[in-house]
Every structure is written in structure tokens, then in C-alpha cells.
Amino acid sequence: MTKVFIAIVLLTAAAVAQMPVPALPQVYIDSTYRAPSGGQTWKAHTSNDFKNALSTAVPGDMIVLDAGVTYQGNFTLPAKANPNGKWIYLVSSALASLPAPGNRVGPADAPNMPKIVSTTVTAPVTMAAGANHFRLVGLEIYGASTYGCKPTAMPPQNCFGYELIASGTAIGKPMVDSITIDRCYIHGSATIDQQRGVNANGSNYAVIDSYIADIHMQGVDTQAIGAWFSPGPIKIVNNYLEAAGENVMFGGAGGLNNPWVPSDIEIRKNYLFKPPSWARVGVSIPPNNTMVVKNHLEFKSARRVLVDGNVFENVWVSGQTGYSIVLTPRTNSSGLLSVVDDISITNNILKNVNSGIDALPWDNYCLPANGCTNVGESRRVKIYNNLIQLRDPKLPGGSNNFGLLLLRDTRDLVFQHNTILAPPGASACYFAVYFDAGGKGLPAPPNSLTQNVWILDNVLCRQTTGPGGSGMVGLNYYMSNPAPFAPRYLGNVMYVPTGERVQPWPVHNYATTLPPTFVNPGQGNYQLSVPNWTDTSDGRIAGINNSTLH
Numbered sequence: 001m002t003k004v005f006i007a008i009v010l011l012t013a014a015a016v017a018q019m020p021v022p023a024l025p026q027v028y029i030d031s032t033y034r035a036p037s038g039g040q041t042w043k044a045h046t047s048n049d050f051k052n053a054l055s056t057a058v059p060g061d062m063i064v065l066d067a068g069v070t071y072q073g074n075f076t077l078p079a080k081a082n083p084n085g086k087w088i089y090l091v092s093s094a095l096a097s098l099p100a101p102g103n104r105v106g107p108a109d110a111p112n113m114p115k116i117v118s119t120t121v122t123a124p125v126t127m128a129a130g131a132n133h134f135r136l137v138g139l140e141i142y143g144a145s146t147y148g149c150k151p152t153a154m155p156p157q158n159c160f161g162y163e164l165i166a167s168g169t170a171i172g173k174p175m176v177d178s179i180t181i182d183r184c185y186i187h188g189s190a191t192i193d194q195q196r197g198v199n200a201n202g203s204n205y206a207v208i209d210s211y212i213a214d215i216h217m218q219g220v221d222t223q224a225i226g227a228w229f230s231p232g233p234i235k236i237v238n239n240y241l242e243a244a245g246e247n248v249m250f251g252g253a254g255g256l257n258n259p260w261v262p263s264d265i266e267i268r269k270n271y272l273f274k275p276p277s278w279a280r281v282g283v284s285i286p287p288n289n290t291m292v293v294k295n296h297l298e299f300k301s302a303r304r305v306l307v308d309g310n311v312f313e314n315v316w317v318s319g320q321t322g323y324s325i326v327l328t329p330r331t332n333s334s335g336l337l338s339v340v341d342d343i344s345i346t347n348n349i350l351k352n353v354n355s356g357i358d359a360l361p362w363d364n365y366c367l368p369a370n371g372c373t374n375v376g377e378s379r380r381v382k383i384y385n386n387l388i389q390l391r392d393p394k395l396p397g398g399s400n401n402f403g404l405l406l407l408r409d410t411r412d413l414v415f416q417h418n419t420i421l422a423p424p425g426a427s428a429c430y431f432a433v434y435f436d437a438g439g440k441g442l443p444a445p446p447n448s449l450t451q452n453v454w455i456l457d458n459v460l461c462r463q464t465t466g467p468g469g470s471g472m473v474g475l476n477y478y479m480s481n482p483a484p485f486a487p488r489y490l491g492n493v494m495y496v497p498t499g500e501r502v503q504p505w506p507v508h509n510y511a512t513t514l515p516p517t518f519v520n521p522g523q524g525n526y527q528l529s530v531p532n533w534t535d536t537s538d539g540r541i542a543g544i545n546n547s548t549l550h
Contacts, residue, residue, distance in 0.1 A: 021380065022342040022343060029235040047071045051075060067112050072119065075124065088133060106185070114139055115140045118161060122162070132177040141164050141186045143192055147159060147161070164194055164198070181206065184211075186198065187213045188215055195221075197215050202230060206236075207225055226252075233265065236266065248298075268307075279316050284318040295326050298326040302339075307344065312350045321354070324350045330376070331363045340377070346386070348387075353390060353391055362376055390403065390423045403420035404434070406434070406478075408436060410453060437467045457536040460495065462500075463494045470503045471503025495513075
């Protein structure tokens with residue numbers, strides 16, 4: 001069948017099924033480094049000098065901290081009248097010895113940074129309510145709390161602090177605004193827990209070229225970056241982000257009356273990592289675990305988000321079932337206005353993950369008895385050109401793996417030109433794309449488990465399935481709304497392991513008992529080589545385009 005005919009089929013089906021197109025961020029933060037000129041330069045050699053400079057400096061000034069010097073205490077960046085939107089820069093005296101703007105710093109750069117440290121549970125740096133136009137450049141910020149330490153307890157309890165960069169944004173208070181964290185090293189330690197690296201509650205908040213590590217705590221969620229009291233925009237670009245709970249999370253707090261949905265979010269070129277050394281019994285795996293591992297990226301309240309060109313590495317079963325990216329609208333905790341809408345997940349590598357992406361359509365925890373009257377929604381999600389490399393389930397924290405889990409009532413989602421790889425040494429994954437009935441049984445067609453879901457042009461390590469079986473019969477349960485489903489399940493190459501039956505699929509899909517061959521796996525190039533399957537919706541080879549990955 002020719003490509004012309006395929007196009008006609010798609011256009012004909014468009015009368016009843018329109019491919020959802022998520023809106024991209026409407027605002028992108030300009031985080032260009034522009035040192036203030038014409039203002040005063042404050043040289044702060046001691047902790048008292050630093051506090052005095054924060055109190056006295058006016059917008060347009062620069063505060064210079066001495067590289068290698070420790071500034072111990074809890075430092076508050078105050079709100080200042082700023083009608084002209086001028087910036088106050090806090091910079092290292094050895095800034096010229098640090099990587100240039102646009103380049104990520106790391107622990108090796110610490111000797112050229114001043115050290116801002118708290119020995120209490122209170123954050124070393126706090127943005128006061130209404131604080132605005134502060135840029136932190138080339139600083140090491142960490143916790144050295146002496147609170148809560150019980151090394152001989154079972155399980156051992158680390159000393160702990162809460163946030164390393166905190167925010168005073170709250171309902172009824174002035175918004176923190178225009179904050180940029182630039183080339184900073186922000187961290188806990190193996191023996192000092194931190195609940196959060198950066199609290200990005202505010203508007204026009206950017207974290208760029210920074211290194212946030214060792215964020216973990218016993219029994220609670222932890223994040224390298226988290227935000228819930230924020231209208232956006234937010235920019236997270238070119239950072240190393242390491243945390244046990246969620247490396248990055250939006251929503252999940254603020255209560256039913258939270259008036260904000262974090263919006264216009266840019267997450268690009270980051271490395272979200274969980275150290276394999278955490279995947280051990282007594283660390284993140286019960287019994288007696290000292291931290292909770294969940295996922296890399298979670299949206300509980302967010303809209304107009306671009307997640308592009310990132311690497312997400314290492315996640316396993318611990319506090320949750322080991323998904324790398326989770327879309328879970330939570331109005332019960334994030335506010336009755338919460339949605340997870342207009343999410344674009346493109347050109348990313350998900351590496352060594354127990355499972356890939358989990359999509360929940362609404363808040364199943366929203367209970368009227370608890371005052372939750374709106375279950376929210378997740379709409380217009382595009383997952384395009386992502387490589388999902390599944391983890392060996394025999395490793396600690398391993399379990400049945402999924403590439404993409406679509407829960408009951410998922411709607412307006414596109415999964416296109418992705419490649420899902422079986423774990424190392426395995427011929428197939430447990431599930432590649434799986435439709436979940438949510439324990440409520442299968443609907444009677446023409447009703448279906450999902451609405452307006454598109455699965456196009458992927459390379460899958462197993463045939464798509466669910467509780468109603470696989471092939472045409474299964475798709476009739478899973479994707480028949482709107483009808484017909486064939487134009488929305490097209491161009492896919494599916495591996496069929498030995499002993500499994502090749503199912504009948506709509507035309508323009510290919511199920512094969514021969515493992516696909518890739519261009520150069522040894523160099524990380526998993527673009528499809530054999531079969532050369534271009535019987536796809538756009539005429540391009542099925543699976544990823546390696547040249548546009550991170």
C-alpha cells in the first residue's frame with residue numbers, strides 16, 4: 001500500500017480523530033549572564049559582611065564572596081523595592097576560574113567557590129517573600145546539620161536539614177520573582193540528609209548549569225528541584241540533578257486552595273541520575289532502608305511543559321514501582337485547579353530504568369470526603385523520539401518492566417517514534433506498551449479503555465497488550481474510541497519472542513520473531529537498521545532518530 005493511500009486513510013480518520021497537539025511554553029526565561037554595571041560592588045569576607053551586604057545592597061549592585069571561604073549561617077535574600085527590574089548578583093571572587101556561562105559546574109569546581117553552609121535544619125539560603133531579581137553565580141551551598149543524628153539506631157538515622165535554597169512564597173504573601181541559580185554546587189552528603197535542593201516556588205525561576213547532589217532523607221519524598229506554589233515560568237537547563245525521591249517534581253503540595261498551576265516550564269539538557277550504590281538493601285531497598293527512591297520526573301500539577309534532550313539514568317523498585325517519568329494529576333494535594341496538560345517529552349534517553357513512563361488520566365486519590373471535588377485531568381501529552389532502555393529485573397530493586405503504561409481513561413496522548421529496548425541479555429521485555437483496566441474490567445466496544453490515544457512508528461520490545469489480549473482483538477478494547485483505531489496504531493515494529501504467537505495487527509505494522517538490529521549499539525546508537533521499516537505515518541524509519549537525541 002502506498003504512502004499516498006496511508007495519508008488518505010489518516011485524513012479520512014481525521015474527521016473523527018484529531019491528533020492532539022500540546023501547547024509549548026508561552027514564555028521562555030532569558031537567563032543570559034549580564035553582570036550589573038554602574039552599581040556598587042560589595043566585598044563580603046565574613047558571614048557578618050555577607051548579611052550586611054544582603055541588607056544594604058540595592059538592585060544593580062554586586063556582592064562578591066571569597067572563593068574557599070566558609071560563610072556559616074542562614075542567609076535571607078530580602079525583598080527590595082525594584083521598579084526598574086535591576087538585578088543583584090551574588091558571585092564568587094574566582095568566577096573567572098569557573099566554567100564559562102553555558103557550561104555545567106561540578107564538584108571539582110568547589111575550590112573556586114565560596115561555601116555557604118548551615119549547621120541547622122534551616123536552609124543556608126532563603127528567598128524572602130517578595131525577593132526578586134537575585135542571581136547566584138558560582139556558589140557552593142550545602143548542609144552540615146547536627147540535628148537528628150542517630151547513627152547507632154536501626155535503621156541508622158542521618159543528621160538532616162530541610163531545604164538548601166528555600167522560598168518564602170506562600171498564599172497571601174508577595175511572590176518570589178526573577179531568581180537565577182547559575183553554575184552553583186548544591187548538595188547534602190552521605191551522612192547528612194537534605195529534603196530538597198532548590199525550592200523553586202516563585203515566578204521567573206531558573207536553575208542553569210548547576211550540580212545538585214546527595215539529596216535524600218529517610219521516610220519522605222526528596223527532590224533536587226521542586227515547585228508547587230508557582231505560576232511559572234520555570235527554566236531547568238543543563239544541570240546534574242541527583243535525588244532519591246523525585247529528581248524534579250511539580251505539584252504535590254499546597255493544599256486544595258492552592259491558586260497556582262506551575263506553567264511554561266522548560267526542562268532541557270539535564271542529567272537526572274540516581275547512583276546505583278543506592279540500590280541496595282538497607283539503603284533504598286527494605287528492610288531498614290534509609291531513603292526512599294521513586295522516579296526521575298513527576299508532574300502532579302503542571303501545564304505547557306517542554307522536556308527535551310535530557311538523560312534519565314537508573315531507577316528501580318523502592319518507594320514506588322520504578323518508573324522514570326510519571327504523569328499523575330493530584331488535585332487532592334496540589335489544589336483543585338491542578339492539571340497535567342500540554343506536556344511534550346521529546347528527544348530524551350531513559351537509561352537503565354525499571355520502567356519508562358506512567359500516564360494517569362486523573363486523580364484517583366481525590367475523595368469528596370476529604371474535600372476534593374475535582375479529579376483534574378491529563379490531556380495533550382506528546383512522547384516523541386525517546387529511547388527507553390529497560391533495567392535488568394534480576395538486579396536489586398528489579399521487577400516486571402514496562403516501557404509505557406497507559407491507565408484507564410487516558411486520553412489525548414501521542415506515543416510516536418520511540419524505541420523501547422529489552423533489558424541487557426534478555427530477548428524481550430515484560431511489557432512494551434501496556435493498557436491497564438484499573439481493576440474495573442474491560443469495556444464493551446465501541447467504548448474503550450482510552451480515548452484518542454495514538455501509537456505510531458515505534459520500535460517495541462514486545463507486542464502491545466493488556467488484560468484483553470493483544471493484536472486486533474486487544475486494540476478493540478483499548479483504542480476503539482474514536483473509531484477506527486487502525487490509523488492511530490500504525491508504523492510500529494514489534495519483537496515477538498520465542499514461544500509467543502504473532503498477533504494480527506492493522507496494516508502498516510510489523511511483528512517479527514527476528515530481533516531488530518540497530519545501527520551501532522556499542523556506541524549507543526539504537527536507530528533501527530533491520531528491518532528497514534518505513535511503512536510509517538511519516539515515511540521515516542520506525543523508532544528513534546538517533547541524531548536528535550541528547
